[in-house]
Amino acid sequence: MNVVVNFMTQRFPFFIVAYFAIQIIIRLLTSSIVVLDESEQIMLSQYFSLGYNEQPPLYTWLQMGVFKVFGISVFGLALLKNILLCLTYLYIYKLGLLLLNDKPKASLGALSLMLIPQLVWDAQVDQTHTVLLTTATTLTLYYFFKIAIENASVSNFVLFGIFSGVGLMAKYNFILVLIALGIMALLIKEFRIQFYNKRLIISMGIALVFVLPHFIWFISHLDIATHRTIERMNVGHTGSALSNFFKGSLDLVVSCIVFLTPFWMIFVILFRKKFAFSFNTHAKALLGYSIIIFIFLFVMVAMSGTTHIKERWLQPYLVFVPLFLFLHVSSLEGDKNIQKYISLILIASVSVASVVLIRPFTIDMRGKPTRAAYPFVQLTQKIQEKVQDTDKLLIYAEDKYLGGNMKLFFPNATVITPSLPNQPYVLNSRLVVIWENDKPLTFIQMVQDKDYNCSQEVEKIPFQHSTKLFYTAHYMICEKVK
Numbered sequence: 001m002n003v004v005v006n007f008m009t010q011r012f013p014f015f016i017v018a019y020f021a022i023q024i025i026i027r028l029l030t031s032s033i034v035v036l037d038e039s040e041q042i043m044l045s046q047y048f049s050l051g052y053n054e055q056p057p058l059y060t061w062l063q064m065g066v067f068k069v070f071g072i073s074v075f076g077l078a079l080l081k082n083i084l085l086c087l088t089y090l091y092i093y094k095l096g097l098l099l100l101n102d103k104p105k106a107s108l109g110a111l112s113l114m115l116i117p118q119l120v121w122d123a124q125v126d127q128t129h130t131v132l133l134t135t136a137t138t139l140t141l142y143y144f145f146k147i148a149i150e151n152a153s154v155s156n157f158v159l160f161g162i163f164s165g166v167g168l169m170a171k172y173n174f175i176l177v178l179i180a181l182g183i184m185a186l187l188i189k190e191f192r193i194q195f196y197n198k199r200l201i202i203s204m205g206i207a208l209v210f211v212l213p214h215f216i217w218f219i220s221h222l223d224i225a226t227h228r229t230i231e232r233m234n235v236g237h238t239g240s241a242l243s244n245f246f247k248g249s250l251d252l253v254v255s256c257i258v259f260l261t262p263f264w265m266i267f268v269i270l271f272r273k274k275f276a277f278s279f280n281t282h283a284k285a286l287l288g289y290s291i292i293i294f295i296f297l298f299v300m301v302a303m304s305g306t307t308h309i310k311e312r313w314l315q316p317y318l319v320f321v322p323l324f325l326f327l328h329v330s331s332l333e334g335d336k337n338i339q340k341y342i343s344l345i346l347i348a349s350v351s352v353a354s355v356v357l358i359r360p361f362t363i364d365m366r367g368k369p370t371r372a373a374y375p376f377v378q379l380t381q382k383i384q385e386k387v388q389d390t391d392k393l394l395i396y397a398e399d400k401y402l403g404g405n406m407k408l409f410f411p412n413a414t415v416i417t418p419s420l421p422n423q424p425y426v427l428n429s430r431l432v433v434i435w436e437n438d439k440p441l442t443f444i445q446m447v448q449d450k451d452y453n454c455s456q457e458v459e460k461i462p463f464q465h466s467t468k469l470f471y472t473a474h475y476m477i478c479e480k481v482k
Contacts, residue, residue, distance in 0.1 A: 005342050009107040012093050016110070019349070020086040023124060027078040030356055031372035031464075037128040038077045039404025043415060045072075046407065047424055050217035054225055057214060058169035059132045072411045084135040085123060088319065089113060091138040096323050098145055099282045104332050109323030114345050115263035118311050119319070120352050126371070129171050130312050136167035137177050137316040144181050148191040149282070154199055161203030165210025177316065180292040188285055224421050241305060248301035252294075252309045259311040259318055266344055267325055270337040274330045286324045293317050363466045371401070375461040375471050380409035382459055383432060386477055392428045396443050398435035406434065418443075427480075434475040447478055454478040 008015045034042060044052045045064040051057055063080055070076040089110045096106025113119045123131050143160040147153075167174035185195040218225045257264075277283075297317075301309075332338055363373050387393060393413040397403030403417040416423045418440065431452070433444055448454060454476045463469045 002339075004346070005339055008111065008342055009104045009338070012103070012107040012110065013090060016086060016089045016093075020082040020089075022353070023085075024075070024078045024082050026353055026356055027082075027124070028074060030360055032074060033372060033374060033376045033405050034074060034077060034408055035126045035371040036401050037126045038074075039401045040420070041077065041128055042072060042404040042407045043400050043417065043420055043423075046414065049422075050213050051221055051225060053421065055129045056169045056171065058166065059129050062132070063128075072408060074408075081124070081128070081131055084131050085119075088119075088131075088135045088138045091135075091142045092320065092323055095138070095142045095145060095320070096326070098142065098150065099323075099327060104338065105326045105329065106323070108332075108338070108341065109320075109326045111342070111345050112263050112267070112322030112326075113319065114349050115266060116260060116322075118259055118315055120349065122312060123315075124352075124356070127312065130315055132170040133167065133174055134316045134319055136163055136170045136174060138319060139163040140167055140177060140181070141320060144185075144195070145282075145285075148185065148188075148194045148285070152194045152197065152199065154202065157199040157203045158206060161206030162210075164203060165207040168207065168211045169214060171316075173313070174316070176293055176296050179296065180289050183292050184285055184288045187288060188281060190281060191285060241302075244305040244307050245302045247307040248305070248309065249298055251307060252297060252301060255309040255311050255314055256318065259314050260321060263322055266341065267322070270341050271325075271329050274332070274335070275325070275328055276330065278328050283324070283327050286320065286327070290317075290321075290324075361465050363463055364468045367469070369463045369466070369469055369471075373463045373465065374405070375464055376405040376409065378461050379459055379471075379473050380406065382461075383434075383475065383477075384410075386457065387430065387432065389430070392430070394425055394428050394431040396431065396433045396440060398438060398440065402434060402436065406432075429480040431478045432475055433478065434473060436471075436473055439474065444476065451481040452478040453481055 041060060041063045044057075044060045045067055048061070048064065049057065052060060063077070066076045066080045067073075070079065092113065093106050093110040096109045097103065100106055119134075123134075140160065140163045143156055143163060147156045147160060164178055167177060185191040294317075300306075359370065360373060363369055384390065390410050391412045393410060395403070395406045395410065395413050395415040397406055397415060397417045400417050400419045403415045403420075407413065407415040414425050414428075416425045427447070427450065431447065433440060433447070433454070444454065455478075456474065456476045459473045459475075460470050461473070463471055
């Protein structure tokens with residue numbers, strides 16, 4: 001066990017790169033189809049735009065680049081996501097080295113992320129923009145502290161500007177990170193001297209170049225860019241403004257605790273005796289940053305009236321908490337609790353990987369299919385047999401989940417869906433309309449009015465690894481009358 005502990009704490013970068021390489025392999029072994037957020041990325045990556053929906057477009061642009069190299073594939077999706085997650089862990093570790101100059105503590109601060117379900121499970125299963133936001137936040141924090149405590153060089157300000165721009169183009173709530181860092185730097189004299197100098201203009205200029213084209217799109221598409229976000233924040237508005245504020249504030253606190261569970265419980269059990277608050281500049285800076293972030297979050301709860309806070313919304317703001325707590329732990333040299341802690345981390349990561357691998361085969365036991373169990377391989381084979389030439393095929397899918405999987409298996413087709421706005425398309429001589437629940441009557445009528453003959457088909461196919469549950473898909477194959 002000592003060998004494993006030494007490898008994970010003294011050779012952390014090698015361990016974490018190997019870990020995420022294994023995660024890519026596991027993703028390829030478990031399913032050949034894509035899940036919800038992945039489906040959206042496949043749909044959006046069909047065309048370039050300065051904006052697509054309520055999320056900034058950077059993740060989609062990155063995914064388009066990966067698809068250009070590796071083709072539209074599950075591998076391309078898994079590769080981008082796991083590179084970003086790997087960078088998050090690596091830069092939490094690098095931030096730990098910068099603040100602590102202590103490899104074991106820096107490693108434990110990063111490895112602790114494996115005890116946070118949102119990062120070890122949800123981020124792998126079905127996150128995209130939040131993964132990029134978390135990575136950008138980690139990189140921005142690192143280069144902020146690099147400037148503030150070590151080297152206020154032009155290159156570090158350039159990198160701070162780049163990753164600030166990346167964060168703003170990942171998700172809009174990244175603006176809170178920049179505001180909190182800016183205020184915190186004003187409050188600490190050493191940081192104020194290092195951070196607020198003429199080189200900061202370079203960072204601001206770079207971030208502006210990143211953001212300006214999309215900002216222009218945002219202003220001219222306000223409804224598309226904000227409608228769904230406002231809808232989500234309005235969920236649960238049932239009482240007065242004051243009662244909604246109390247409900248939202250309580251939910252914010254509970255969500256923070258849930259997000260950090262079980263990490264915080266294990267940390268308290270194993271390291272409470274060595275924990276003592278340190279009031280050095282680094283610790284005060286991280287604490288001040290956190291307080292500022294959460295003041296703004298409570299203000300947003302009050303202003304929006306939202307009463308439901310999702311844990312993943314807090315991910316970029318809480319990702320550094322394990323490292324922050326290890327800042328306050330005294331020397332761990334020779335501490336046997338490190339072995340226990342590493343053992344629990346390994347158990348957690350192996351357990352998650354095992355569940356991911358085994359879950360597809362338990363569908364009949366659970367009586368409910370997961371997104372990864374849909375039989376799109378068999379369905380697209382049946383459609384292929386009837387359509388044959390799919391090079392200029394237009395597919396109209398009921399939703400983005402169905403549409404993304406159609407595009408995965410018909411990479412040369414154009415796939416559109418009513419759940420994504422402003423998709424460019426051309427009515428070709430042959431098209432397929434496909435749905436599971438709601439027949440798109442309006443689109444079908446429009447097609448028939450343009451002299452298309454359509455024939456309807458129904459396929460009933462068992463879900464993957466199931467003998468009891470069946471998926472029913474309806475589709476129409478339409479040909480232009482010559």
